[in-house]
Amino acid sequence: MTTIPTVKSTSGWRRTIRQIDSILHPLTFMEKRTKKYGDFYQIVFKDSPPSAVISNPQAIEEIFTASPDKFEVGRGNKLLSFLVGDNSLLLLDGKAHKNRRRLLMPPFHGEALQKYGDRIVEITNKACDRLEVNKPFRVRQLMQEITMRVILSVVFGIDSGTRRDRLREILTSLLDVFNTPLSSSFIFFPLLQRDWGKFSPWGRFLRLKQEVKDLIYAEIKERRESLASGVEHQDILSMLLLARDEHGEGMRDEELHDELITLLFAGHETTASALTWLFYWVHYLPEVKEKLQFELNTFTENSDDQKINNLPYLNAVVSETLRIYPIAAGTFARILTQPMTIKGYDFQADTWLMVSIYSLHHREDLYPNSQQFDPQRFLHQTYSPYEYIPFGGGSRRCIGSALALLEMKLVTATILSRFQLALTSNQKMLPVRRGLTIAPPASFKMVVK
Numbered sequence: 001m002t003t004i005p006t007v008k009s010t011s012g013w014r015r016t017i018r019q020i021d022s023i024l025h026p027l028t029f030m031e032k033r034t035k036k037y038g039d040f041y042q043i044v045f046k047d048s049p050p051s052a053v054i055s056n057p058q059a060i061e062e063i064f065t066a067s068p069d070k071f072e073v074g075r076g077n078k079l080l081s082f083l084v085g086d087n088s089l090l091l092l093d094g095k096a097h098k099n100r101r102r103l104l105m106p107p108f109h110g111e112a113l114q115k116y117g118d119r120i121v122e123i124t125n126k127a128c129d130r131l132e133v134n135k136p137f138r139v140r141q142l143m144q145e146i147t148m149r150v151i152l153s154v155v156f157g158i159d160s161g162t163r164r165d166r167l168r169e170i171l172t173s174l175l176d177v178f179n180t181p182l183s184s185s186f187i188f189f190p191l192l193q194r195d196w197g198k199f200s201p202w203g204r205f206l207r208l209k210q211e212v213k214d215l216i217y218a219e220i221k222e223r224r225e226s227l228a229s230g231v232e233h234q235d236i237l238s239m240l241l242l243a244r245d246e247h248g249e250g251m252r253d254e255e256l257h258d259e260l261i262t263l264l265f266a267g268h269e270t271t272a273s274a275l276t277w278l279f280y281w282v283h284y285l286p287e288v289k290e291k292l293q294f295e296l297n298t299f300t301e302n303s304d305d306q307k308i309n310n311l312p313y314l315n316a317v318v319s320e321t322l323r324i325y326p327i328a329a330g331t332f333a334r335i336l337t338q339p340m341t342i343k344g345y346d347f348q349a350d351t352w353l354m355v356s357i358y359s360l361h362h363r364e365d366l367y368p369n370s371q372q373f374d375p376q377r378f379l380h381q382t383y384s385p386y387e388y389i390p391f392g393g394g395s396r397r398c399i400g401s402a403l404a405l406l407e408m409k410l411v412t413a414t415i416l417s418r419f420q421l422a423l424t425s426n427q428k429m430l431p432v433r434r435g436l437t438i439a440p441p442a443s444f445k446m447v448v449k
């Protein structure tokens with residue numbers, strides 16, 4: 001029997017240096033490893049169970065289609081509990097995960113989604129009102145404002161008000177704590193998570209987090225009262241407040257808080273980064289802009305959101321944006337709860353399966369000239385859910401994917417139909433680490449012509 005390519009992990013300070021390298025330069029780190037060891041290899045450690053790193057479509061299919069009880073995901077996501085709390089969907093497994101997902105899914109699908117279109121366009125237009133001709137603006141900041149307002153509106157059902165404005169402000173500051181590759185290290189090294197007072201990064205984070213918590217609890221209390229008095233709301237917070245489990249029990253305030261924070265974080269940073277990349281690529285490559293603008297010109301102000309959602313070239317641009325620099329370089333780790341054979345290789349229980357989205361999206365057999373931004377590939381070929389996975393897959397697939405795609409398309413169509421934009425520099429932009437994600441640099445600017 002053939003054996004799987006194996007990397008022997010170093011220990012002590014060498015391992016720490018490698019870890020820091022993978023945090024600071026995640027993509028080059030992955031590229032080098034994949035080039036050396038291939039699309040399916042394992043890393044063995046002296047003191048802990050092995051990891052397998054996977055960018056092979058067949059192996060990914062076997063993992064995504066296996067029964068969810070073969071894996072544990074919550075344990076691997078434990079390092080996120082400082083941000084999302086212990087009751088978050090990200091930390092649940094088994095039946096609890098399945099039930100919670102069932103509760104959360106409806107507002108992200110079908111009819112529910114269609115209702116958000118007008119709000120997304122309205123929010124985009126309002127955020128863009130402050131753009132001035134010839135005055136450069138930070139693209140990420142604008143996109144983050146839009147996606148934050150969308151998520152607050154969709155998840156919390158709140159569009160204005162002093163408490164809500166404060167919530168928006170602090171959530172933005174809270175995330176900015178991790179806006180550099182270096183400060184992102186706080187997530188990976190719990191030893192750095194020390195409160196040295198309100199001016200230290202971690203101290204600042206803790207204080208902001210407490211303030212967010214107080215505001216969310218106040219919002220939950222107010223909404224409980226409003227629902228009890230018979231007022232109808234259609235947002236996710238209200239649906240969660242009304243939901244009951246099989247014993248007739250509703251969700252506790254701590255559970256609601258953790259789930260709301262999860263949706264806020266998972267949903268707005270990711271979409272803001274994706275939109276920032278999209279605006280960069282479209283303006284970096286004039287032929288892409290020309291084709292997209294041509295397609296968008298066939299639409300008027302009154303065009304239906306669903307039609308915009310189905311435009312083929314816009315769809316190809318969005319898909320290619322999420323392919324070339326996937327916002328999450330890998331899926332959540334799947335930790336085997338029992339032995340499993342994948343593509344003929346046997347893995348023991350407790351092995352960490354790490355699916356590399358970035359390496360899969362750069363396979364030359366699937367994506368020739370993979371470093372080139374080329375939306376045409378999505379017009380000429382259909383990729384399977386194991387070949388193209390910006391939202392992961394299987395039982396943990398991103399629940400916000402349809403909302404994110406709709407949002408990306410509507411924001412792009414709204415801004416490009418209203419403004420002529422240009423880059424302020426023609427230099428190629430490279431991705432940087434931002435918290436758990438891979439993002440465009442926060443300094444990226446554009447200008448209205």
Ligand code: HEM
Pocket residue numbers: 089090101151262263264266267268270271274322326327328330331332333390391392393394395396397398399400401403404
């Ligand atoms: C472009 C935007 C987005 C990208 C690229 C993205 C990507 C991902 C990825 C890769 C995963 C892990 C899947 C896996 O391990 O198989 C995930 C999970 C998740 N995402 Fe997203 N996401 C985006 C937007 C959103 C939005 C808008 C929301 C909700 C408002 C959201 C909520 C979640 C949640 C709750 C999970 C955890 C699912 C679970 O554990 O069952 N995401 N996302």
